[in-house]
Amino acid sequence: MTNLIKFILVVLALQSFYANSIGIVVVANTDNTDLNIGKRQVRDIFMRSSSEFTLKPVVLKPNSEARLIFNTKVVGLTESRIQSYWAQMQFGGRKKPPIEIESPDTMLEYVKNNKNTVTYLPAHIKIPEGLTVIYRVD
Amino acid sequence: MKELIIISNRHYCKLLLVLIYFLVQPLLAAQELNERVNISGFARVVGGYLDESNASYGNYSNEVSFSEQSLLAIQADLLITDTISASGQLLAHSSDERDSGIEWLYLTYEPNNSWLFKFGKLRTPFFRYTDVIDVGFSYPWISPPQQVYSGFLFSNYEGASGTYKFNFNDLNFDIEAYYGTYSGEFSRAGENIDIEVDEIKGIIFTLNRGNFSARASITQSSDFFADFPGFNEFSDILEYAGYPENAESLRFNGAATGYQASVNYDTLDYFVAAEWVKIDSELLVVPQLDSYYLTLGYNFDAFQVHITYANSDSSYNIPENLIPKYVTEELTELSFIYDGITQNLPLYTLESLTIGLRWDLKYNISAKAEVTYLSGEQDENSFFEDITNPDFDRKATLYQIGLEWVF
Numbered sequence: 001m002t003n004l005i006k007f008i009l010v011v012l013a014l015q016s017f018y019a020n021s022i023g024i025v026v027v028a029n030t031d032n033t034d035l036n037i038g039k040r041q042v043r044d045i046f047m048r049s050s051s052e053f054t055l056k057p058v059v060l061k062p063n064s065e066a067r068l069i070f071n072t073k074v075v076g077l078t079e080s081r082i083q084s085y086w087a088q089m090q091f092g093g094r095k096k097p098p099i100e101i102e103s104p105d106t107m108l109e110y111v112k113n114n115k116n117t118v119t120y121l122p123a124h125i126k127i128p129e130g131l132t133v134i135y136r137v138d
Numbered sequence: 139m140k141e142l143i144i145i146s147n148r149h150y151c152k153l154l155l156v157l158i159y160f161l162v163q164p165l166l167a168a169q170e171l172n173e174r175v176n177i178s179g180f181a182r183v184v185g186g187y188l189d190e191s192n193a194s195y196g197n198y199s200n201e202v203s204f205s206e207q208s209l210l211a212i213q214a215d216l217l218i219t220d221t222i223s224a225s226g227q228l229l230a231h232s233s234d235e236r237d238s239g240i241e242w243l244y245l246t247y248e249p250n251n252s253w254l255f256k257f258g259k260l261r262t263p264f265f266r267y268t269d270v271i272d273v274g275f276s277y278p279w280i281s282p283p284q285q286v287y288s289g290f291l292f293s294n295y296e297g298a299s300g301t302y303k304f305n306f307n308d309l310n311f312d313i314e315a316y317y318g319t320y321s322g323e324f325s326r327a328g329e330n331i332d333i334e335v336d337e338i339k340g341i342i343f344t345l346n347r348g349n350f351s352a353r354a355s356i357t358q359s360s361d362f363f364a365d366f367p368g369f370n371e372f373s374d375i376l377e378y379a380g381y382p383e384n385a386e387s388l389r390f391n392g393a394a395t396g397y398q399a400s401v402n403y404d405t406l407d408y409f410v411a412a413e414w415v416k417i418d419s420e421l422l423v424v425p426q427l428d429s430y431y432l433t434l435g436y437n438f439d440a441f442q443v444h445i446t447y448a449n450s451d452s453s454y455n456i457p458e459n460l461i462p463k464y465v466t467e468e469l470t471e472l473s474f475i476y477d478g479i480t481q482n483l484p485l486y487t488l489e490s491l492t493i494g495l496r497w498d499l500k501y502n503i504s505a506k507a508e509v510t511y512l513s514g515e516q517d518e519n520s521f522f523e524d525i526t527n528p529d530f531d532r533k534a535t536l537y538q539i540g541l542e543w544v545f
Contacts, residue, residue, distance in 0.1 A: 040308065040347075040348055043348065044310060044346075049310045049346045050251075050305060050310055051251045051252045051303040051304055051305055051310070052305045053251075054250075054251055062501035062502075063501065072406060076348070076349055076404075076405060076406060077349060077404055077405075077406065078406060078437055079498075079501050080437075080440075080442065080496075080498040080501070080504070081404055081409075081437075083275070083501055083502060083544065084275060084276050084277070085276075087180065087270070087273050087275045087276040087544045088267070088270050088273065088276035088277075090178065090213075091178075091180060091211075091213060091227070091270050091272075091273045091276070092261070092263070092269045092270045092273075092276075093225060093242065093244065093246070093256060093260065093261075093269070094254075094301075096176075096215070
């Protein structure tokens with residue numbers, strides 16, 4: 001019975017997601033508090049294809065809502081394609097995929113404690129002082 | 139000198155292991171080891187069936203086999219300092235044709251965002267997927283087009299590579315140069331030959347802009363030593379008889395150069411990819427090859443359907459047979475043997491059409507199914523092996539299913 005309730009809740013959650021997806025913010029722990037960059041630069045940081053910024057990306061685990069939105073609206077690739085890309089990069093010895101963290105709260109702690117890291121989070125999360133929002137997806 | 143190089147090659151891996159040990163030893167005691175070690179890996183289970191009794195293709199015959207491409211690999215990455223790491227990849231392969239063991243073993247030095255250096259035993263990055271050919275998860279097919287990926291050259295090298303990355307006008311560029319040697323087996327048309335290559339060098343340019351990427355590369359392999367039974371002896375006889383040009387063509391003193399260009403564009407809904415390769419060879423053991431493929435894919439829900447057309451054409455750089463026939467009995471015989479060798483070299487014309495489906499069961503597990511229609515040339519190998527009936531029309535269909543996993 002509890003499984004059924006869980007299932008209904010998940011379906012309802014998914015429906016509300018597709019009806020009205022949440023916004024996300026890209027947040028960095030950087031000294032450059034004026035930093036505000038474009039979509040492609042954000043994408044390049046998270047795909048590690050840029051040499052321009054020294055920010056180290058940290059991401060939420062697959063199946064998180066914020067990750068799905070980030071993949072769709074910023075990277076422009078499916079989760080499957082992104083996983084294939086990292087498999088090629090990692091096992092070909094070229095780039096290592098970003099560290100993955102389970103929950104937005106743990107993520108916030110991690111970024112707060114590690115200089116020059118960058119991540120994305122649901123927009124409703126309160127961003128503490130010391131972190132800079134460098135990009136927004138509404 | 140040559141012997142010295144060969145000896146040092148054989149001990150290269152051991153030396154590297156010792157070096158890694160000394161670098162790592164102080165760390166082993168440290169509490170933070172867990173944070174510094176990352177274990178990952180990949181596996182695939184692939185089954186295939188060829189609807190043809192007169193030949194095999196990619197080792198698949200008209201009996202279902204799951205032991206040609208199934209494999210499991212484990213990679214360990216150890217962060218030694220903030221800029222230096224060591225990586226090793228162990229591979230267990232189900233095919234008799236492939237050795238299991240250490241595929242990669244190297245040190246990475248990444249002083250900053252712009253430079254990356256690797257030293258050790260590395261996979262040769264000839265073409266777009268050559269260095270991850272075992273990582274089926276990284277590409278759409280079960281078997282990448284054989285016209286490009288059949289492995290005429292060798293899979294790894296011992297040496298060094300350096301990559302420089304930079305941005306220019308919103309474009310991301312990578313330039314990688316590598317240099318090394320190879321000692322091991324080389325397989326051609328189902329035969330394994332011991333080979334040593336004392337110089338492998340290459341350069342790769344890649345360009346990215348958003349979800350568009352392009353790659354172009356040149357690789358040259360030279361200074362071969364190959365133990366091809368009978369070739370060296372026959373070559374000596376021709377030299378002695380006064381036909382140095384024909385004698386030379388049977389030796390491995392030339393170079394083989396591979397050229398490659400590819401483009402790829404991905405969106406949420408679809409992707410297109412094309413790759414062209416050309417092998418220019420002065421060696422009779424490596425054909426001159428011109429191959430390409432075009433792929434179109436469409437993503438929907440957790441599925442991806444794709445179609446690939448591939449084609450290849452081959453030839454050999456054969457010098458004119460200067461050995462006269464019907465002057466003396468001995469020369470006539472030599473001349474016919476020479477013709478016999480040079481006119482029976484395997485040729486590789488093959489047209490193929492692959493239709494495949496990928497289903498992502500989980501973010502790191504995919505199931506795949508694919509059908510490949512093969513159409514080669516009569517009188518050629520056309521990438522078929524074990525041709526038992528010469529009248530075989532070089533047309534067959536390959537069916538494959540697979541499960542790909544990364545962890």
